Amino acid sequence: MSRTLVLVRHGQSEWNLKNLFTGWRDVDLTEQGVAEAKAAGEKLKARGLKFDIAFTSALKRAQRTCQLILDGVGQGDLKTVRDQALNERDYGDLSGLNKDDARKKWGEEQVHIWRRSYDVQPPGGESLKDTGARVWPYYLHDLQPHVLAGGTVLVAAHGNSLRALIMALDGLSGEEVVGMELGTGVPIVYRLNADSTVASKEVLA
Numbered sequence: 001m002s003r004t005l006v007l008v009r010h011g012q013s014e015w016n017l018k019n020l021f022t023g024w025r026d027v028d029l030t031e032q033g034v035a036e037a038k039a040a041g042e043k044l045k046a047r048g049l050k051f052d053i054a055f056t057s058a059l060k061r062a063q064r065t066c067q068l069i070l071d072g073v074g075q076g077d078l079k080t081v082r083d084q085a086l087n088e089r090d091y092g093d094l095s096g097l098n099k100d101d102a103r104k105k106w107g108e109e110q111v112h113i114w115r116r117s118y119d120v121q122p123p124g125g126e127s128l129k130d131t132g133a134r135v136w137p138y139y140l141h142d143l144q145p146h147v148l149a150g151g152t153v154l155v156a157a158h159g160n161s162l163r164a165l166i167m168a169l170d171g172l173s174g175e176e177v178v179g180m181e182l183g184t185g186v187p188i189v190y191r192l193n194a195d196s197t198v199a200s201k202e203v204l205a
């Protein structure tokens, strides 16, 4: 019984590089982002991991990361489910703005609250709580059954959709999640118990 769940934030995107709020805007990976996704595939291959199914978002930076990882582990044709439930948090009116310009306009503290707090919505956008309200049910209904059936499942998604998922998996509070940062292209390997609790977690940094 593998019961393994691998979470990977997409590689660096064009707007990560430009320091712009991205959210649901559909931007591509940079060359560095492609290299990070390939490196994630190599790390997972070195672990001997073989996936039964892959899940990704409706956004191309996550989809390309997913495909590059699958190519890297020699499973380029694996069934991959795309769903916008796994999309990045919707950054609303902040989408497309430069993060440093936003700090100058609204202050460091307000921007940090918008980016990292649990339940404060950025203007016109989703809080992490809102994001979790779509990610967690999707995990429970569509994804977790594959893991509990003994499978090995890849999820290539986004900084905040994965923060919401990890918050629930790790049982973090709204205060604890504020300090959580996910690196681009860094695989996080969970092994679950039969009762769906977490048996182990390893970050392949």
Ligand SMILES: O=C(O)[C@H](O)COP(=O)(O)O
Pocket (backbone or CB within 6 Å): 020, 021, 022, 023, 024, 088, 091, 115, 158, 159, 160
């Ligand atoms: O949508 C974005 O801008 C990034 O992917 C995540 O941004 P954050 O680190 O500001 O949450």
